[in-house]
Amino acid sequence: MKFVDEATIEVIAGKGGNGVASFRREKFIPKGGPDGGDGGRGGSIFAVADRNVNTLVDFRYARLHRAKNGENGRGSDQYGAAAPDITLRVPVGTTIFDAETGEQLFDLDHHNQKVTLAAGGQGGLGNLHFKSSINRAPRQCTPGQEGEQRKLRLELKVLADVGLLGLPNAGKSTLISKVSNARPKIADYPFTTLHPNLGVVRTSPSHSFVIADIPGLIEGASEGAGLGHLFLRHLSRTRVLLHLVDVSSLDPDTDPVERAAADARAIVEELRLYDPALYEKPRWLVLNKLDMVADPAAVKERLCAALNWTGPVFGISALTGEGTQDLIWKLQEWLDAEKAKSHVEQDKADGTYVAEDPRFDDTRSNSES
Incomplete structure (x- = not known):
């Protein structure tokens, strides 16, 4: 296997799902009230140090890592599903820098150490959260937050005595x-x-x-x-x-x-x-x-x-x-x-x-x- 000790990647976390404004509509229940659910959380991207990986060669070819967005909320108190996370396995001894500023972000120097490269956005709130004694039929809801986006430089320093x-x-x-x-x-x-x-x-x-x-x-x-x-x-x-x-x-x-x-x-x-x-x-x-x-x-x-x-x-x-x-x-x-x-x-x-x-x-x- 070709030894590669440096790579540049881009990670894009998923956007949170939107909350929804919905009202309960059933026969014989004319004033059912708000029942809009929250949006699901967007997928996050993590890095884990793995002693079974000894090179960064995979990241030379897979430079863009994008997580999925969370699902939107629905009526009937249905919350949107959270998107799955992405875990990148890197060699023990990998140092992660912000490619734009040069700042060192993480130093993965032991097995199974896990860090968050890009956090997924939180889901938006449905209108059931805005119900109150003076606002019985809220029509407010909030959109999901954007996920983090980063350009990173991975640098491998082998661990030796x-x-x-x-x-x-x-x-x-x-x-x-x-x-x-x-x-x-x-x-x-x-x-x-x-x-x-x-x-x-x-x-x-x-x-x-x-x-x-x-x-x-x-x-x-x-x-x-x-x-x-x-x-x-x-x-x-x-x-x-x-x-x-x-x-x-x-x-x-x-x-x-x-x-x-x-x-x-x-x-x-x-x-x-x-x-x-x-x-x-x-x-x-x-x-x-x-x-x-x-x-x-x-x-x-x-x-x-x-x-x-x-x-x-x-x-x-x-x-x-x-x-x-x-x-x-x-x-x-x-x-x-x-x-x-x-x-x-x-x-x-x-x-x-x-x-x-x-x-x-x-x-x-x-x-x-």
Whole structure:
């Protein structure tokens, strides 16, 4: 299936049915009174996040979504029927914007989250609502309200814990295929990856995380060069970025360390230019293709010095799997700690946080005994 991460649609909710002015006319009941019913509610249009949907491709072809109008009221106290609603199923991670103002309206970031895109109009009132002691034969009734109409832009940002970042052919697709269940296309030419790939990395029966691979970035990506800039938004939801750097060299006249350092600096600069918030995300340095280097330790030391790198750094070979297990275990440990920290912060914000009592610390009591 073609991956589509952006679409523009128009939604038009149904108009409410009109109320009616009617009077009861039966034999032997000359003054039956008003009996005009209300109009039915117009159909509304909703969006629901569905984890079984992974692309917005359907909305590229179905751009107009129009709900039906409510039925008009009738005599004999008959109310008009409400029109059926329309529910649009979108991938989890879809952000919805007003296409005309650019305002963000909704962010559907969990399964079964439901929002109203366009509310149907309320039905009009029949004349039975206007009956009173001084108005025994009201002839008033009201028309149904118009339904809401909007032009919307849908933008998909995949939900992943870890994002892979790097130049084309840095080995991102090979790494994600080695450590997860993803099976991306792998070849020895640039831009093999044409759309984001998601993979689940399972470190134990009860622990796992999601890793995302996007097309490789090149210098000038923030201005539209290459393919990666089209998908950089997918890294905005990740907790940590893995910056893959190819430390091998097919050009004998080029120092692999100097070339790798220049490439790494270029990618970081593109991040900063594209989105400062993305630039500020935690970033780990991963040196790939160490199996093609004679002295991996020296290359690692020289590259970290050239970049003034003080953060986490890992040396791996995505092709052979060397060093990948240590990387994913460290990632799982870091992600677990971050999630626990965010839960505590949320509990404190909600006023439900309870500090642990050292008297019930099993580790402390066992060591003392």
